[in-house]
Amino acid sequence: MTTAISVNNLGKRYQIGAAETKFRYNMLRDVLVDTVYAPVRLAKALVGKSDRRTNQNFIWALKDISFDLDEGKVLGIVGRNGAGKSTLLKILSRVTEPTTGTVSVRGRVGSLLEVGTGFHPELTGRENIYMNGAILGMKRGEIDKKFDEMVEFSEVGQFIDTPVKRYSSGMYLRLAFAVAAHLEPEILVVDEVLAVGDAEFQKKCLGKMNDVAQQGRTVLFVSHNMSAILRLTQEAIVLNKGKLIKRAPTPEAVDFYLASGQAESGERVWEVDEVSAMSAPFKPVAIRIRERSGKVVDTVRSTEPVMVEFEYHLDAPVTGLRVGMYLNTMRGEYVFTAFDTDDAKQFEQFGARAAGRYISRCEIPADFFNEGRYYLGVNASSFGVKRYFMDENAISFNVDISGAPGTQWPELRQGPIRPRLNWKIEKVD
């Protein structure tokens, strides 16, 4: 068995504040002042009095990551937002350089992230296929050979000589995907967290990934969706704050992640650097689980109602907003999905929200949960417009079932919910 990817002591350091200054361009003035002070810094460094800023303004997005992956294996990568998953993929696909350590990669790395990169609206479908293929590193002959196949796959057929600016968004995406899908890289990296497009398109991505894996190619799969990770991978690594903390067969790694990666306090607070700039103007602040008395708890009682509150900040007014949650079991099965403006009247009143700080609060009724650990994902989106923010694994909590229906029998009840049903028993004969 040959090794497809070998990662040794990989580290990536970012300058803190990069996220904040991203949209506020550095001024040349800063660099001029910096240049003037450069000899001072150099002198300080030479006498061993290191400048404070060089030590404190950096954060390690990845630190001391080492692992090998054999050819033909599918590896899942799980971890919270900001754990370093995307940074790892970016280094593997050579978009950014590591700060320390080495990686050797055997073969071409393709990612479904790059769908449509370099597409120009004024060029025709045919021209864009060649352009995009070249950007992805395909040779011209290779594109010629696969051209018909790509056109067929994309289903744009007769429009192939029309500028893509006249395409519907669906056609555009299909064509873009067709090129990426025919790249046939030896190693495929899929970052589902960042995947664009609708559910159907994401399904297509996952389907493609499965095909690739079946052909004996190597796949790296990043997702927050534990059921997808469980279904598609045999082995997984867990990243936490830039460190690799576990590598194990997938079910074991997922259990480990769900059980340990959580803040066990009934409250999850988002730090500034955990939230991607992409989610603007939506900024999650915190999510809390409260019991009936109002106390923030990690363990709730099945026989009592549970209050879930999601606090967030809007930097600008948003229309059509819905903020909601996914409830999942430990094993990644959905229990339900609900949004704060599900009620039509509520949507009329709060669909358009002014900038400011908000709390969306709901009560999950008593006699609902079964025994065990559940996790809550949050989502803020304007339907059909944009998904601002999503964390499929925002917080988890325990459910204590003492007093719940059927607890007189010490047995495990199947199913994620444990409702108190209104049984009537009558003697009919």
Place this chain on the structure above:
Amino acid sequence: MSEIVKHQPTTIYIKPTKGLAALNLRDLWVYRELVFFMVWRDVKVKYKQTLLGMAWAVIQPVMTMLVFTFVFGSVAKVATDGIPYPVFSFAALLPWGLFEVALNQGSRSLVAHNNMVTKIYFPRLILPMSSVFAGLVDFVIAFVILIGLMFYYKIAPAYNLLWTLPFFILLAIVTALGVALWLSAINVRYRDVNQALPFLTRFWLFVTPIAYSSEIISGKWQYLYYLNPMAGVVDGFRWALLGTGIGPGPTLWVSTGISILIMISGLFYFRSMEKTFADTI
């Protein structure tokens, strides 16, 4: 998938590049087709959805030449060594046009393609390079006009045209690419470049002997003047095409030296900044 292309996968080593990184020309060679496609795309897209299309490549230099002829030729009566002013200025506008495209398109090339830079790997050098090469298409069109002008004014080309002109074209490309490398890499981090470009272009135009002859610069100012590499390029064009002005000599070597210095330092600066492009763009 009907068939899997069988080729021996090559192993890529990813590691931090330290200091003045090797230029990695091998990757540039592997991606040579991309340069072609980028140039092709730039040319193709440039005049899309315009009424006059490729005619713009003719209109722009011709209009500039007409304005210069009126202001400097007829009103100010600038000395031109006996060459009709339209030909005199057009011979200089040729390399200047190439340089201007490189300055403006090349410097913005990385930022303009930031979605490519943040999503996929390719040698980043390709972006400023293809911007400069795309300028060559306009250059060829303008060159045809110049030949027409020379016929019209019955000016015989200088005898050394054939073997010296390619050298000066190359020098123009080297100068343009060198400046584009510096500015595009700085622009990734400091968008001040965007602000400075219009001013820089105008300023550079005035310190280059396009509207006037370089012979009016005298004595001690001469070497300072030729620190502008474009001064050497423009002088060289006039000398090669029309046989006038300052030919090869110390001033030209100063300009050529500066061009090569900008190009080489630009390459190293670009390469050393390349690793952070995706993070800072």
